[in-house]
Amino acid sequence: xxxxxxxxxxxxxxxxxxxxxxxxxxxxxxxxxxxxxxxxxxxxxxxxxxxxxxxxxxxxxxxxxxxxxxxxxxxxxxxxxxxxxxxxxxxxxxxxxxxxxxxxxxxxxxxxxxxxxxxxxxxxxxxxxxxxxxxxxxxxxxxxxxxxxxxxxxxxxxxxxxxxxxxxxxxxxxxxxxxxxxxxxxxxxxxxxxxxxxxxxxxxxxxxxxxxxxxxxxxxxxxxxxxxxxxxxxxxxxxxxxxxxxxxxxxxxxxxxxxxxxxxxxxxxxxxxxxxxxxxxxxxxxxxxxxxxxxxxxxxxxxxxxxxxxxxxxxxxxxxxxxxxxxxx
Amino acid sequence: xxxxxxxxxxxxxxxxxxxxxxxxxxxxxxxxxxxxxxxxxxxxxxxxxxxxxxxxxxxxxxxxxxxxxxxxxxxxxxxxxxxxxxxxxxxxxxxxxxxxxxxxxxxxxxxxxxxxxxxxxxxxxxxxxxxxxxxxxxxxxxxxxxxxxxxxxxxxxxxxxxxxxxxxxxxxxxxxxxxxxxxxxxxxxxxxxxxxxxxxxxxxxxxxxxxxxxxxxxxxxxxxxxxxxxxxxxxxxxxxxxxxxxxxxxxxxxxxxxxxxxxxxxxxxxxxxxxxxxxxxxxxxxxxxxxxxxxxxxxxxxxxxxxxxxxxxxxxxxxxxxxxxxxxx
Numbered sequence: 001x002x003x004x005x006x007x008x009x010x011x012x013x014x015x016x017x018x019x020x021x022x023x024x025x026x027x028x029x030x031x032x033x034x035x036x037x038x039x040x041x042x043x044x045x046x047x048x049x050x051x052x053x054x055x056x057x058x059x060x061x062x063x064x065x066x067x068x069x070x071x072x073x074x075x076x077x078x079x080x081x082x083x084x085x086x087x088x089x090x091x092x093x094x095x096x097x098x099x100x101x102x103x104x105x106x107x108x109x110x111x112x113x114x115x116x117x118x119x120x121x122x123x124x125x126x127x128x129x130x131x132x133x134x135x136x137x138x139x140x141x142x143x144x145x146x147x148x149x150x151x152x153x154x155x156x157x158x159x160x161x162x163x164x165x166x167x168x169x170x171x172x173x174x175x176x177x178x179x180x181x182x183x184x185x186x187x188x189x190x191x192x193x194x195x196x197x198x199x200x201x202x203x204x205x206x207x208x209x210x211x212x213x214x215x216x217x218x219x220x221x222x223x224x225x226x227x228x229x230x231x232x233x234x235x236x237x238x239x240x241x242x243x244x245x246x247x248x249x250x251x252x253x254x255x256x257x258x259x260x261x262x263x264x265x266x267x268x269x270x271x272x273x274x275x276x277x278x279x280x281x282x283x284x285x286x287x288x289x290x291x292x293x294x295x296x297x298x299x300x301x302x303x304x305x306x307x308x309x310x311x312x313x314x315x316x317x318x319x320x321x322x323x324x325x326x327x328x329x
Numbered sequence: 330x331x332x333x334x335x336x337x338x339x340x341x342x343x344x345x346x347x348x349x350x351x352x353x354x355x356x357x358x359x360x361x362x363x364x365x366x367x368x369x370x371x372x373x374x375x376x377x378x379x380x381x382x383x384x385x386x387x388x389x390x391x392x393x394x395x396x397x398x399x400x401x402x403x404x405x406x407x408x409x410x411x412x413x414x415x416x417x418x419x420x421x422x423x424x425x426x427x428x429x430x431x432x433x434x435x436x437x438x439x440x441x442x443x444x445x446x447x448x449x450x451x452x453x454x455x456x457x458x459x460x461x462x463x464x465x466x467x468x469x470x471x472x473x474x475x476x477x478x479x480x481x482x483x484x485x486x487x488x489x490x491x492x493x494x495x496x497x498x499x500x501x502x503x504x505x506x507x508x509x510x511x512x513x514x515x516x517x518x519x520x521x522x523x524x525x526x527x528x529x530x531x532x533x534x535x536x537x538x539x540x541x542x543x544x545x546x547x548x549x550x551x552x553x554x555x556x557x558x559x560x561x562x563x564x565x566x567x568x569x570x571x572x573x574x575x576x577x578x579x580x581x582x583x584x585x586x587x588x589x590x591x592x593x594x595x596x597x598x599x600x601x602x603x604x605x606x607x608x609x610x611x612x613x614x615x616x617x618x619x620x621x622x623x624x625x626x627x628x629x630x631x632x633x634x635x636x637x638x639x640x641x642x643x644x645x646x647x648x649x650x651x652x653x654x655x656x657x658x
Binding site for chain 2: 159160161162163164167168171172173174175267270271278280283284285286287288289290292293294295296297298300301304305307308309310322324
């Protein structure tokens with residue numbers, strides 16, 4: 001039960017929470033592991049639609065084994081009763097757990113420390129902060145909604161070495177390879193909604209679904225950035241249209257938004273400083289004279305520095321993926 | 330004296346040869362190590378101006394210890410007598426070495442196997458091919474001149490994530506950081522000549538020297554790509570002007586050419602398929618609407634693939650360096 005062990009169980013809880021991503025908004029995609037005598041007796045993650053919560057699933061699995069156990073959860077157990085279920089903090093008290101390790105305090109004003117207080121009042125040891133960085137990344141959709149009142153935005157770009165997303169004639173099939181496209185489909189599955197610009201919707205009539213075996217049912221809501229509805233942009237009933245990037249705040253049930261293009265939509269979101277994460281798939285090709293990112297309102301070069309921090313990098317076939325996070329001080 | 334030992338000594342010889350880069354054209358920057366009973370008794374590399382050769386330096390250092398020793402050299406010892414010195418093959422025979430390990434056969438028609446034949450005729454064991462890939466890279470300037478009748482060309486670009494080399498107003502100080510600039514200065518020191526386009530020469534009046542402690546005397550020849558001589562482009566006497574990329578074949582004493590920009594010069598060299606190596610310094614910034622690579626004559630996307638192979642990648646401060654080699658089948 002030392003710090004190293006706690007960190008490893010927490011990593012497992014956070015990984016379980018990833019399974020709920022893109023399906024449980026507006027609830028956070030929490031993960032939970034219950035451990036007794038070094039053995040996992042319960043596991044859970046927030047279910048599609050947001051209920052049951054991760055802790056409720058894990059407690060149900062553990063049953064009587066939860067008594068005296070340690071509970072690892074990526075977010076503070078909720079303190080509020082809902083018509084859809086009891087407060088997780090109450091359930092944990094009732095189950096007789098001995099210890100709760102939570103990565104983060106829940107900023108939801110209905111909880112915000114009250115979950116931990118309820119546990120401590122019942123004599124349960126509470127430890128916080130373990131795995132906080134990873135949990136913040138894993139729960140960024142919910143946390144961004146709580147802090148900024150809008151979804152977390154990932155901007156995805158498939159690029160050549162010289163920064164082109166398409167040739168001058170618009171052709172872009174394919175700059176990146178099959179492995180990169182498969183990875184991008186997983187990113188879609190982890191999103192509540194995908195957004196494209198009007199020209200992309202009209203030109204490519206993109207299906208924007210998840211084309212991966214076993215994940216076909218994970219296709220997210222489709223959003224269009226346009227002042228008017230497009231011609232031929234798929235089934236009209238399946239699209240939500242917004243007129244400006246700032247309107248993403250009004251999208252209900254969308255905590256994780258993936259902006260897929262084209263360059264016009266990308267530049268609009270960057271100019272509005274509404275991109276939290278850049279996902280760059282870069283192919284080892286040179287295009288020359290291709291379509292590139294337009295004006296994003298940068299006044300001078302000094303202003304460009306210090307805004308993006310490399311968060312992940314990996315090789316995908318012959319392409320390289322780099323993920324950058326917006327540094328917000 | 331097994332294969333592993335041979336490979337390690339050869340790597341040392343090739344590394345020594347790197348010390349001659351950018352200073353010994355039209356002669357190859359060969360490196361040489363002489364080993365007797367597991368001890369290095371002589372080391373050498375081609376000297377500035379091309380003479381003495383690496384083997385001559387190493388033999389002079391070894392003296393009598395060369396008798397019965399093994400000689401590691403990145404290129405076949407020369408077979409031709411010059412007014413500037415004897416043939417290295419003859420010198421090795423005279424010194425009584427027992428064995429010569431050469432990474433590559435010398436394509437120079439004056440040698441081209443005759444060096445190895447002279448050694449074997451004198452009863453010296455000759456082994457070839459060990460470290461061939463690394464030697465080809467290290468001697469690419471000389472080998473490109475021999476095979477294609479022109480210098481080896483490295484194109485250097487400092488880029489943003491979105492492929493801009495400058496903002497729309499032309500400002501580019503600084504996209505990349507101090508570590509990347511220092512690395513680029515080492516690349517200058519390893520080049521016989523640096524080329525820029527007319528606009529870059531006029532706008533930046535670049536000094537194009539090597540600003541690194543101890544390497545000030547390694548500043549290469551300056552070449553201008555322009556139909557006419559520029560205004561204010563530094564001291565006129567120090568520049569050679571060529572009118573098109575293909576004219577690099579006429580540059581005497583230039584086996585290693587570094588093309589530094591701007592985008593016009595870069596596009597000209599790429600369109601002419603005269604770039605052998607891409608050196609991309611990429612900063613974690615987004616510019617938007619900046620200056621990017623122009624038309625390079627690509628007919629379709631399929632044609633872009635398979636041309637560039639990643640040869641090196643490393644982090645330089647907050648920037649990333651990637652080196653790509655042109656795949657020539």
